[in-house]
Amino acid sequence: MNTLSDLEIIESVLSGKKHNYKLLVDRYKTKAFSLLIRMLKNKEEAEEVLQDSFIKAYYALANFNNNSKFSTWFYKIVYNSCLSHLSKLKRRSELEYVSIETEVEYGKNDETILSNLEDYKEELYKYIDLLPIKYSLILILFYIDELSINEISSTLNLSVSNTKVLLHRARTDLKNILEKHHFKQVIYG
Amino acid sequence: MDNNELINLFLDNNLNESQRVEFEKLLKTDKDFKNSFEIYLLAVKTVKDIPLYSPSDKFTGLLMNKLKIVKKYDDGKFFKIIILSFIILLIFILAVIINYPLTSQSGISIIKPELLKGINLKGLLNYIKSENILIILSSISLLLLIGIYYIQYSFNKLKKQLI
Numbered sequence: 001m002n003t004l005s006d007l008e009i010i011e012s013v014l015s016g017k018k019h020n021y022k023l024l025v026d027r028y029k030t031k032a033f034s035l036l037i038r039m040l041k042n043k044e045e046a047e048e049v050l051q052d053s054f055i056k057a058y059y060a061l062a063n064f065n066n067n068s069k070f071s072t073w074f075y076k077i078v079y080n081s082c083l084s085h086l087s088k089l090k091r092r093s094e095l096e097y098v099s100i101e102t103e104v105e106y107g108k109n110d111e112t113i114l115s116n117l118e119d120y121k122e123e124l125y126k127y128i129d130l131l132p133i134k135y136s137l138i139l140i141l142f143y144i145d146e147l148s149i150n151e152i153s154s155t156l157n158l159s160v161s162n163t164k165v166l167l168h169r170a171r172t173d174l175k176n177i178l179e180k181h182h183f184k185q186v187i188y189g
Numbered sequence: 190m191d192n193n194e195l196i197n198l199f200l201d202n203n204l205n206e207s208q209r210v211e212f213e214k215l216l217k218t219d220k221d222f223k224n225s226f227e228i229y230l231l232a233v234k235t236v237k238d239i240p241l242y243s244p245s246d247k248f249t250g251l252l253m254n255k256l257k258i259v260k261k262y263d264d265g266k267f268f269k270i271i272i273l274s275f276i277i278l279l280i281f282i283l284a285v286i287i288n289y290p291l292t293s294q295s296g297i298s299i300i301k302p303e304l305l306k307g308i309n310l311k312g313l314l315n316y317i318k319s320e321n322i323l324i325i326l327s328s329i330s331l332l333l334l335i336g337i338y339y340i341q342y343s344f345n346k347l348k349k350q351l352i
Contacts, residue, residue: 018256019253021253021256022249022253025249025252025253026249029243029244029248029249030241030242030243030244031241033241033242033243033244034239034240034241034242037242043242046242046244047244047245047248050244050248051248051251051252051255054252055252055255055256058256121238124235125239125240128235128236128239139236140236140239143233143236143237144236144237144239144241149201164201167197167201168193168194168197168201171197171200171229171232171233172193172197174232174235174236175193175225175228175229175231175232178228178231178232178235179228
């Protein structure tokens with residue numbers, strides 16, 4: 001397990017130990033890939049965009065501002081690369097049309113009783129994938145990547161207040177899904 | 190204030206004092222509020238437990254390989270050095286040829302007259318024996334360097350295509 005901080009790794013890469021960039025790649029590839037899978041819904045495309053993002057980050061490493069976190073800076077590159085990719089495929093609307101005004105319907109109340117907890121969890125993750133991409137993106141950046149509201153707003157090019165509204169909306173939508181499909185009873189008993 | 194908003198502010202750790210008092214009061218007295226709060230906590234737990242996906246095993250290796258190749262294509266330092274050396278050598282040879290009558294008069298002969306008359310075996314042997322060997326060796330080295338560069342360039346190009 002490597003204990004070097006992101007900043008120390010960046011400094012070593014810039015000072016000539018280019019192979020150390022691998023440490024950053026290994027540190028961020030899984031989280032960034034999970035993010036891209038949710039945005040693109042396609043493994044090959046996600047891998048292609050991830051590779052492109054790491055290459056862009058490598059060549060821009062000298063411009064990295066030490067005052068910000070590498071994760072925030074890198075996720076911004078990932079997000080923008082994903083937008084460019086979707087633009088090329090004319091699928092950008094999938095991300096752009098979700099605004100704070102968007103109301104989403106997640107289906108009717110589900111009375112189906114699944115046999116065990118694992119089935120319920122699987123089912124639950126499917127519902128998370130039904131959330132608008134920007135909602136699941138914000139939830140992942142906030143809870144998995146542990147970015148602050150300010151960092152998320154910078155990553156996604158949103159205002160801080162819009163980011164807060166989207167985070168609240170995403171959380172409430174997910175809570176409504178859980179409520180509708182009786183997940184609480186199954187998980188808590 | 191709407192209950193959902195209050196809970197969201199709590200989860201953001203953004204409650205002010207009066208909101209905190211209201212939140213704690215509702216949590217103790219209002220069953221629906223408590224139920225709603227528990228489902229929010231479950232929603233947060235669900236997101237935190239969300240499975241992560243990994244790119245293919247060869248991802249890092251391919252990326253590092255690609256970075257090296259791109260770097261070579263971008264920099265082309267090796268190629269630039271070769272071109273520069275070639276130009277310098279050409280200028281040097283041209284300068285010597287142009288100044289040939291002067292150098293032969295002054296007795297400092299760098300290029301033998303045989304070379305200018307056309308290459309024959311005797312002339313070539315004389316030429317190799319002469320001090321011009323330096324120029325010949327430089328030219329061969331240069332050709333070798335260019336050859337190595339193009340082999341490496343073609344190899345990288347082929348590798349990139351395969352990737």
